[in-house]
Amino acid sequence: MKKSKVITILLAFVIITSCREYKIDKVTLDNPAQPNIIFYLADDQDVYDYGCYGNEKVHTTAVDRLAQEGLLFTNAFTGQAICAPSRSQLFTGKYPLKNGCFANHTATRPTMESVTDHMKKLGYEVVLAGKSHVKPSNVYQWDSEWQPVPKENVPRDYIPLDSIENYLKNKTKPFCMFITSKYPHGKYFEVDNPKAEDIKFYPFNEDKKTDPEYVKSKAGYYRSIKEDNTQLERVLNLVDTYLSNNTLFIYSADHGVSGKFTVKDIGLKVPLVMRWPKVIKAGTVSDQLVHYTDILPTFLDIAGGKAMPDMDGKSFLPILQGKDVEINEYVYGVRTNQNILNSEIFPSRMIRNKKYKYIRNFNSLEVVENNLTGKTYVDYFIKRGANKFKNEPFEELYDIQNDPFEQHNLANDEELKSVKDTLSKKMFIWMNSQGDILNKIAGNMPIITPSGNKGFKLDQDTPTRQIADSLKNTLQKEDYTIIEHW
Known part of the structure; x- marks a missing residue:
């Protein structure tokens, strides 16, 4: 085989091999x-x-x-x-x-x-x-x-x-x-x-x-x-x-x-x-x-x-x-208040386009009773999270173009019900695609924690928050949704 032909074949092999995953245009x-x-x-x-x-x-x-x-x-x-x-x-x-x-x-x-x-x-x-x-x-x-x-x-x-x-x-x-x-x-x-x-x-x-x-x-x-x-x-x-x-x-x-x-x-x-x-x-x-x-x-x-x-x-x-x-067409947002210094149970999700923005606060005081488990200490911390953010409603809807600083919640505006329902539906489709730990089911209010002792737990003091002695170490391993890779 001629030397030039061998070089051409080798070069083609290198290009094909290096581009199996990344298509070079x-x-x-x-x-x-x-x-x-x-x-x-x-x-x-x-x-x-x-x-x-x-x-x-x-x-x-x-x-x-x-x-x-x-x-x-x-x-x-x-x-x-x-x-x-x-x-x-x-x-x-x-x-x-x-x-x-x-x-x-x-x-x-x-x-x-x-x-x-x-x-x-x-x-x-x-x-x-x-x-x-x-x-x-x-x-x-x-x-x-x-x-x-x-x-x-x-x-x-x-x-x-x-x-x-x-x-x-x-x-x-x-x-x-x-x-x-x-x-x-x-x-x-x-x-x-x-x-x-x-x-x-x-x-x-x-x-x-x-x-x-x-x-x-x-x-x-x-x-x-x-x-x-x-x-x-x-x-x-x-x-x-x-x-x-x-x-x-x-x-x-x-x-x-x-x-x-x-x-x-x-x-x-x-x-x-x-x-x-x-x-x-x-x-x-x-x-x-x-x-x-x-x-x-x-x-x-x-x-x-x-x-x-x-x-x-x-x-x-x-x-x-x-x-x-x-x-x-849409962008999305996540709120996780656990594993921060002032940890509380108050997760939120958001969907937004150029015109409207929808927020759902899953542990709002409006719906907290639906999130309770019957376990005394678990329910205490779920209620505490809801009360910490008692002024944040279950649903929020904003006309971002006319209200960019989100001052006027339109979630109860009947004329915008179809807008809210569409955004809510699309948000849950996205959440499902992400493998979200939250869903529409009542009582699904997971307490998340890393495996081992790597994070801020709800029943422990942090540098900025003190827990009453009577509440310390009251949450058991089975009460948590443990995130192993943390």
């Missing part, structure tokens, strides 16, 4: 230069607290610059307003219930494949620089991982700028880097003589303008946002110094702090700004519904692969290329 073969991807993630920052999202009183010049140079999304969401579950979606393309991390400080299912698996198969190095908050290590196998760096006279550690710069200087192949800041998450800066007029208030917090402690905290939060802006500016300078225009740069924050642990938009709606010179038109805006589960499928599409069939997300690369196309 014609666009990638015509343009083999895969872009570098950098995702900068802030921590606990409301979408309403950016200049480019309408807050003129906060200092976010670096994000505002990215918006001017790229694309700003006005309808971007996470599926859960809490750190670990939110991040797990970015890295797996799956909602928290499906990937397993639906309570804070818990792990993704050990059988999951993450961004590290998928992008490495396409020839990328995958790097984490900063806060992790995801586990287990067999799911998240970073090529390089650099911890946050302590810094004097600031309340939080800094991102590892030196390691980032050294990597950008010496990179040898396409990479996907997540730069994960600890700002502006509290503890916040101390601000002398804070003034309410220096804070922008909204319908959800305008009643706190005269609360000095709230104003002080908010001023410190603004100062922490400014500190993160300094970090982001330095990163952008490094990117512009060492990388070509074939670099997609993304900014977001994992969820809103004002709606943390809820399924309200002040928790689930996130900032999302992208810059990609020569691909994204500068100064553009998209109101299409996009979601954190869409991030990984989009990365795969950009890199020349395809999303896996079991991923919840879809690629929105066409939007980056200037096409105004629908990606999602």
Whole structure:
């Protein structure tokens, strides 16, 4: 056999073998230069607290610059307003219930494949620089991982700028880097003589303008946002110094702090700004519904692969290329109040399109009697959860276009009954597809806990909540729904 023919056969074999799982399309073969991807993630920052999202009183010049140079999304969401579950979606393309991390400080299912698996198969190095908050290590196998760096006279550690710069200087192949800041998450800066007029208030917090402690905290939060802006500016300078225009740069924050642990938009709606010179038109805006589960499928599409069939997300690369196309008709949200410091039994689920939003609070005081089990201590904790959130009704329906801050519950409006029923039906179909632990059956109010002693249990003290001695150790193993992979 001629040497040239042997080489051709071997080359064909390599291509076929390497593409069994990831179909490389014609666009990638015509343009083999895969872009570098950098995702900068802030921590606990409301979408309403950016200049480019309408807050003129906060200092976010670096994000505002990215918006001017790229694309700003006005309808971007996470599926859960809490750190670990939110991040797990970015890295797996799956909602928290499906990937397993639906309570804070818990792990993704050990059988999951993450961004590290998928992008490495396409020839990328995958790097984490900063806060992790995801586990287990067999799911998240970073090529390089650099911890946050302590810094004097600031309340939080800094991102590892030196390691980032050294990597950008010496990179040898396409990479996907997540730069994960600890700002502006509290503890916040101390601000002398804070003034309410220096804070922008909204319908959800305008009643706190005269609360000095709230104003002080908010001023410190603004100062922490400014500190993160300094970090982001330095990163952008490094990117512009060492990388070509074939670099997609993304900014977001994992969820809103004002709606943390809820399924309200002040928790689930996130900032999302992208810059990609020569691909994204500068100064553009998209109101299409996009979601954190869409991030990984989009990365795969950009890199020349395809999303896996079991991923919840879809690629929105066409939007980056200037096409105004629908990606999602609906997005969904999850609330899990257990395994946090102030643990209570009060799970919620949400479905939303561009016009309406439906919420069901499964342990609302209205329906708590239907959730009782006949077990004294179990029922005590179920009732306690309902009473803790006694002002939250069983059902909520909002006209998001006319009531973006969800101030007027329309769940009992007869004219919108068909809207509510449709959304409710679709939400339960989605819940079933996710393997949700909740359903429509009365009495199904699971008490979740990790196996072993890894989480916050309802009948134990936490650093912020004290349990009466008479209630300690009253819940038995058989009372719990144990999540083994935690």
